[in-house]
Amino acid sequence: MKKGSDNTMKDIALELGLSSSTVSRALQDHPHISQETKIKVNEAANRLGYSYNAVAASLRNSKSNTIGLIIPRISRYYQSTVITAIQNKLHEHKYNLMICQSNESHELEKELVNALYASRVEGLIVSSTLNTTDFAHFDVFSRSNRPLVFFDRVPKNYPAHKIQGDDYHGANMATNHLLTQGCRNVAFIGGPLFCNLYRERYEGYADALKGYELSPGPNRTFFHDLTKESALQSCEALFSGKRDTWPDAVFCCNDTVALAVTTYAKNRGVEIPAQLKITGYSNDPLTEIIKPTITSVEQYPSEVGTQAAGMIMNLIQQKLKPGKNYISVTIAVDLVKRDSTDK
Incomplete structure (x- = not known):
């Protein structure tokens, strides 16, 4: 028998004394085909230079x-x-x-x-x-x-x-943690509110503040792509005024932002967590490597x-x-x- 692509499942079936349907199922690793038969079929396929074409099979059986x-x-x-x-x-x-x-x-x-x-x-x-x-x-x-x-x-x-x-609960839990630590000027950096994630995280943040009879202060909430570059622009706005107007905490809607805020604050000489507390979201492994390590919401x-x-x-x-x-x-x-x- 000539080796090459011209060899088909019928050739394998003929050599092994099996039906073409059994050969086909064996090549697809079907659970109803014994391991012994699968080994014999695959050995024959290799010997004959046959390659199972999954695309062609899908066209035949719509799978x-x-x-x-x-x-x-x-x-x-x-x-x-x-x-x-x-x-x-x-x-x-x-x-x-x-x-x-x-x-x-x-x-x-x-x-x-x-x-x-x-x-x-x-x-x-x-x-x-x-x-x-x-x-x-x-x-x-x-x-x-x-x-x-x-x-x-x-x-x-x-x-x-x-x-x-559970994005609402995650944000509410993180913000409440900041508030129980004594923070009262908590900033928020999130994505656009028409996205379900950031809408729910903002609501969780805002409701946590309400529980302490607080509301987001002026220039304390930012909504944009959560990249390092955008986060640094938000930091420039947050820390642009006199020091007594700076936030004492920032809730970040992802860890990319949390890492950027941490680096920015350290470069400005802000002590973390004594002068500024930071929470992220996603529990990226990088939050355990940076110093200080960053509190974050685990999403599993x-x-x-x-x-x-x-x-x-x-x-x-x-x-x-x-x-x-x-x-x-x-x-x-x-x-x-x-x-x-x-x-």
């Missing part, structure tokens, strides 16, 4: 065994940890993950949705961009009954399955990823049949107290 994922930035600790958890969970089901990065661009997000749909992914997991307020481009999945699950940054009114952290991203992947697989396998209702899961958060708030 790609692939899930699409769109996230804003792969480089962030939270997102990268979620990706790992999703991939590990999907691997248990013999599914692959196709990862796309929107770079916080609404237009690119729309292009990626259409590209993943055309690639025949069986479902889509999404954390939307900061600028996504119109979610109509996701309709292509709901119209075709392909499962769609949002996590972290989720739509407020768009009908969809959602996995999100591995649990978020596992829940998102588990939900989409249950929807694909029809173990979940929500009908006209959509499933919403809230992941609990915890405050990890460190040197930046504790004397």
Whole structure:
């Protein structure tokens, strides 16, 4: 028999005395095929130079065994940890993950949705961009009954399955911690309020202040992309006046900002935590390396990823049949107290 791409599953089946369907299932690592048969089939495939074409198979049976994922930035600790958890969970089901990065661009997000749909992914997991307020481009999945699950940054009114952290409670808990430490001039640096994360975190912050009959002072709240550069601009505004007008605490809506505020304050000679207390959000490992270490809210991203992947697989396998209702899961958060708030 001639080696090469011309050899098919029929050739393998003929050599081993098996049916083509058994060979196909063995090459796909089907659980109903014995390990002994899988080994024989794969050895024969290697010997004959045959490579299983998953794309061609998906065109034949309308199954790609692939899930699409769109996230804003792969480089962030939270997102990268979620990706790992999703991939590990999907691997248990013999599914692959196709990862796309929107770079916080609404237009690119729309292009990626259409590209993943055309690639025949069986479902889509999404954390939307900061600028996504119109979610109509996701309709292509709901119209075709392909499962769609949002996590972290989720739509407020768009009908969809959602996995999100308890952002209100996380912010409220962090701000209350600052207040119980004696702080009364607490600044807030967050993202735009049309994004569910930062709207809920701001509400948690504001309600904590109300509990002490306080309200955000002038020039104490900032809403922008949570990058190092934007955080430093907010710091310039916070620490521009006389020293007695400076905040005694800053609640930061991510750890990138918390790290930037910490570095800025140290460079200005501000003592942390004696003169300024800082809390972050996400519990990035870097918060344990910097001096002083930074108090932060633990979001449990591995649990978020596992829940998102588990939900989409249950929807694909029809173990979940929500009908006209959509499933919403809230992941609990915890405050990890460190040197930046504790004397």
